[in-house]
Amino acid sequence: LDNTYADRASRASILALAKRRGVAVRAVWLDATIEDAQYNAVERLVRKHGSLVSPAETKKLSRKDPNTFGPSVLFRYRKVFEEPTAAEGFSAVERVRFVRAAQPAGYTHKALLLDYDGTLRRTKSGAKYPLTPDDVEVLPGRTAVLRRHLAEGYKLFGVSNQSAVSKGELTEEAARACFARTNALLGVDIEVSFCPHEPAPINCWCRKPMPGMAVDLIERHRLDRAQVTMVGDMTTDKTFSSRAGIRFVHEGDFFKA
Numbered sequence: 001l002d003n004t005y006a007d008r009a010s011r012a013s014i015l016a017l018a019k020r021r022g023v024a025v026r027a028v029w030l031d032a033t034i035e036d037a038q039y040n041a042v043e044r045l046v047r048k049h050g051s052l053v054s055p056a057e058t059k060k061l062s063r064k065d066p067n068t069f070g071p072s073v074l075f076r077y078r079k080v081f082e083e084p085t086a087a088e089g090f091s092a093v094e095r096v097r098f099v100r101a102a103q104p105a106g107y108t109h110k111a112l113l114l115d116y117d118g119t120l121r122r123t124k125s126g127a128k129y130p131l132t133p134d135d136v137e138v139l140p141g142r143t144a145v146l147r148r149h150l151a152e153g154y155k156l157f158g159v160s161n162q163s164a165v166s167k168g169e170l171t172e173e174a175a176r177a178c179f180a181r182t183n184a185l186l187g188v189d190i191e192v193s194f195c196p197h198e199p200a201p202i203n204c205w206c207r208k209p210m211p212g213m214a215v216d217l218i219e220r221h222r223l224d225r226a227q228v229t230m231v232g233d234m235t236t237d238k239t240f241s242s243r244a245g246i247r248f249v250h251e252g253d254f255f256k257a
Helices: 008-021 034-049 055-062 071-080 142-151 172-186 212-221 235-244
Strands: 026-031 092-097 109-114 121-123 136-138 155-161 191-195 223-232 247-250
Touching: 034 071, 034 212, 034 235, 109 212, 136 172, 142 155, 142 172, 155 212, 172 191, 191 212, 212 223, 212 235, 223 235, 235 247
Parallel strands: 026 092, 109 155, 109 223, 155 191, 223 247
Antiparallel strands: 121 136
């Protein structure tokens, strides 16, 4: 049985047929948390297609590739899933816990993943996030700490939710201009990834707390998960880090004077 047989009802006819034929059916239940499954789904997608893809492109690709799908597929599966038991007619049920394999050779680089709003910058206007480069103001003490990590061999990456784009308050071009202005004020070069999609329901892998941006960077830049630290200020940043299997440090502790 494969993972399309999520509940007892879907398995019943197959087990009934086996019983009539006198065939024993053993279940091997490959048990992974939804967080591990999310990481695995994104890792397969990035390794196959080279990067994250948009929700529309994911939907298009899924028509020919059953291993390409959005986050809702896993949430839906978890909702309907029923554990296999001997009472259904299985001769045995073996539960195998998922254990993540070591990264391939060559994944050696260390990195910082950095949230932007509330972690690296604030706005002069007092708004939650900047809509124009002129409204960007960097938080104190950031440049020295970031330059020290650069000198120690860390790569710097920005990971940001920018749902204002989906709301029509901000264009993707304006968001990039605000990131560029932030980097210029910091005096450091940070490669930025950001999610422009709607905040709810989450239908993309790139919106934190989904692990998409982290997995994408880990794969494309051959980062060593054990040497990657996420710096942020939100619960979503912490959850994002947990799902990606990387260390999290709150910005107040990381940039502490």
